[in-house]
Amino acid sequence: xxxxxxxxxxxxxxxxxAELNRQEIVKITDDYPDMxxxxxxxxxxxxxxxxEARGTRIAGLKMGLTSRAKMKQMGVEQPVFGxxxxxxxxxxxxxxxxxxxxxxxxxAEVAVVTKATLRGPGCHIGSALAAIDFVIPAVEIIDSRYKxxxxxxxxxxxxxxxxxxxxxxxxxxxxxxxxxxxxxxxLEKNGEIVELGAGxxxxxxxxxxxxxxxxxxxxxxxxIPAGTFIMTGGITAAVAVEAGDNxxxxxxxxxxxxxxxx
Ligand code: OOG
Ligand code: MG
Numbered sequence: 001x002x003x004x005x006x007x008x009x010x011x012x013x014x015x016x017x018a019e020l021n022r023q024e025i026v027k028i029t030d031d032y033p034d035m036x037x038x039x040x041x042x043x044x045x046x047x048x049x050x051x052e053a054r055g056t057r058i059a060g061l062k063m064g065l066t067s068r069a070k071m072k073q074m075g076v077e078q079p080v081f082g083x084x085x086x087x088x089x090x091x092x093x094x095x096x097x098x099x100x101x102x103x104x105x106x107x108a109e110v111a112v113v114t115k116a117t118l119r120g121p122g123c124h125i126g127s128a129l130a131a132i133d134f135v136i137p138a139v140e141i142i143d144s145r146y147k148x149x150x151x152x153x154x155x156x157x158x159x160x161x162x163x164x165x166x167x168x169x170x171x172x173x174x175x176x177x178x179x180x181x182x183x184x185x186x187l188e189k190n191g192e193i194v195e196l197g198a199g200x201x202x203x204x205x206x207x208x209x210x211x212x213x214x215x216x217x218x219x220x221x222x223x224i225p226a227g228t229f230i231m232t233g234g235i236t237a238a239v240a241v242e243a244g245d246n247x248x249x250x251x252x253x254x255x256x257x258x259x260x261x262x
Contacts, residue, residue, distance in 0.1 A: 016050055027147075035154050039158075040155070048160075059089060061081060061224070063213050064162070064234070066202045066232065072237075083160060084166055091169060093169070094260075101141065102143050107139065109140050109232060111168065111232065112135050114228045125207045133174075136170065140166050140234065142161075142164055143162060183251065184252040197235040241261050246258070
């Protein structure tokens with residue numbers, strides 16, 4: 001770690017305020033070029049603690065930058081993790097207030113809920129699959145607090161990996177009933193197909209993303225408790241949305257998730 005506790009706390013407040021006030025900021029590594037990955041996660045965890053102290057419930061975990069499409073779009077090459085909150089949750093059919101965000105984008109993802117503890121190191125796709133209770137379609141709403149969505153890996157980790165909301169719905173299924181790598185996803189905006197892909201876009205298999213999360217958490221002495229909701233990362237590149245947009249995401253075997261921005 002290169003930053004002291006006081007600076008971590010100050011940056012956590014700065015980045016969280018950008019979220020709460022919907023006001024974009026410049027990426028924090030511009031002013032703190034020495035900030036390292038540990039500092040970045042320390043800032044993210046400080047933001048999480050600030051929210052929990054205010055009564056926010058942590059509703060699950062997310063992986064990000066797990067697909068080529070996303071890595072290419074954002075110019076960063078390594079998966080990251082973050083948390084999702086109770087107040088970011090939307091159900092299928094939701095009317096989502098666009099004014100809650102700075103410059104929202106959506107990503108089609110596959111989410112899972114676990115039924116057993118997952119602990120790294122050495123967690124692999126087999127253990128992850130055995131620990132998945134069910135799979136459920138989920139669309140993430142990301143909203144980088146950084147100007148023009150421009151960031152580096154350390155800055156985006158500190159900004160809780162741009163997490164802003166998520167819509168769940170469609171149909172859940174047991175993992176053994178699905179062929180997750182070839183599970184097709186089609187994202188439509190206002191009736192037009194804008195992105196499409198398959199589960200394999202996510203590290204070859206969405207369960208590999210769950211295993212990687214367990215291994216990343218293990219480095220911090222943490223595990224994934226049973227009953228955790230996990231978003232495995234965008235299959236497709238993220239799509240910018242604005243008020244008036246109607247979104248429909250079709251998942252092979254898992255139904256359709258529709259909602260709109262108002
Ligand atoms: C970072 C978050 C990436 C995903 O699913 O890849 C992410 C960003 O692109 O702003 O959530
Ligand atoms: Mg995502």
